[in-house]
Amino acid sequence: MTDTRRDEELLAVRDLVVNYGPIRAVSGVSIGVHRGETVVLCGANGAGKSTTIKAIMGSVPASSGSVHLDGQPITTVSAALRARRGIRLSPEGRQVFATMTVEENIRIGAHQLKATDRNTRVEELFDTFPLLAERRRSRAGDLSGGQQQIVAMGRAMASRPRLLLLDEPFLGLAPIWIASVSDAIRTVQAAGTALLISEQMARPALELADRGYVLKHGSIARRGTADEVRSMALAEEYV
Numbered sequence: 362m363t364d365t366r367r368d369e370e371l372l373a374v375r376d377l378v379v380n381y382g383p384i385r386a387v388s389g390v391s392i393g394v395h396r397g398e399t400v401v402l403c404g405a406n407g408a409g410k411s412t413t414i415k416a417i418m419g420s421v422p423a424s425s426g427s428v429h430l431d432g433q434p435i436t437t438v439s440a441a442l443r444a445r446r447g448i449r450l451s452p453e454g455r456q457v458f459a460t461m462t463v464e465e466n467i468r469i470g471a472h473q474l475k476a477t478d479r480n481t482r483v484e485e486l487f488d489t490f491p492l493l494a495e496r497r498r499s500r501a502g503d504l505s506g507g508q509q510q511i512v513a514m515g516r517a518m519a520s521r522p523r524l525l526l527l528d529e530p531f532l533g534l535a536p537i538w539i540a541s542v543s544d545a546i547r548t549v550q551a552a553g554t555a556l557l558i559s560e561q562m563a564r565p566a567l568e569l570a571d572r573g574y575v576l577k578h579g580s581i582a583r584r585g586t587a588d589e590v591r592s593m594a595l596a597e598e599y600v
């Protein structure tokens with residue numbers, strides 16, 4: 362029974378511990394994401410959301426515990442190889458290449474595709490996210506925070522990942538841009554991509570999610586359906 366469930370999971374994080382020197386940032390986190398599912402990881406400032414996401418991407422090492430993708434262990438696999446195997450990250454603070462154009466940012470995201478496939482994929486992304494097409498020749502650094510978030514998502518989606526990690530995609534955005542980023546996330550969902558979204562203010566993310574986890578001081582304090590997590594988070598002021 363347990364093994365079957367794990368087989369069904371696209372991502373399975375088990376008992377993850379991450380230390381930064383003497384600081385324990387994540388202590389014993391277990392999270393699952395099924396194929397095509399959207400899962401929210403909410404929690405206050407410093408709860409360990411980014412550290413968990415980075416350990417899934419492979420940009421910080423797990424001190425103990427495991428990460429499986431499609432039932433295969435990837436705990437010690439490099440971030441570059443994890444990207445090839447279908448995990449991509451849109452990082453906290455967007456981190457677009459500010460002096461490059463929107464199109465150059467997207468092309469960087471597509472670098473792991475075969476050269477013959479790259480142009481097709483870039484045009485597909487321009488069809489999927491019209492804002493990217495409108496601003497394709499703009500310097501990414503000249504765009505608003507919401508526009509940059511869509512660039513960061515387009516860049517991450519360029520290689521057709523199976524699991525997209527979004528670290529605080531709504532952070533600091535005006536309501537109109539929260540709506541645009543939500544629409545962009547719905548487009549990703551419609552393509553069948555699974556999502557793990559971290560958020561401090563979880564309301565907009567929970568609108569899009571199937572399930573959620575509440576992270577507190579590096580541990581999972583609560584888990585449940587999006588509705589359950591919304592009411593828990595409301596009580597604890599995460600939304």
Ligand SMILES: Nc1ncnc2c1ncn2[C@@H]1O[C@H](COP(=O)(O)OP(=O)(O)OP(=O)(O)O)[C@@H](O)[C@H]1O
Nearest residue numbers: 381384386404405406407408409410411412413561
């Ligand atoms: N590079 C680092 N070196 C040392 N400690 C770190 C480092 N990065 C994060 N931490 C600490 O680890 C804990 C978890 O941080 P993390 O960035 O994962 O939290 P978060 O939930 O993403 O917070 P935020 O909402 O502010 O983004 C915090 O106590 C933080 O100070």
Ligand SMILES: [Mg+2]
Nearest residue numbers: 410411412453
């Ligand atoms: Mg963070």
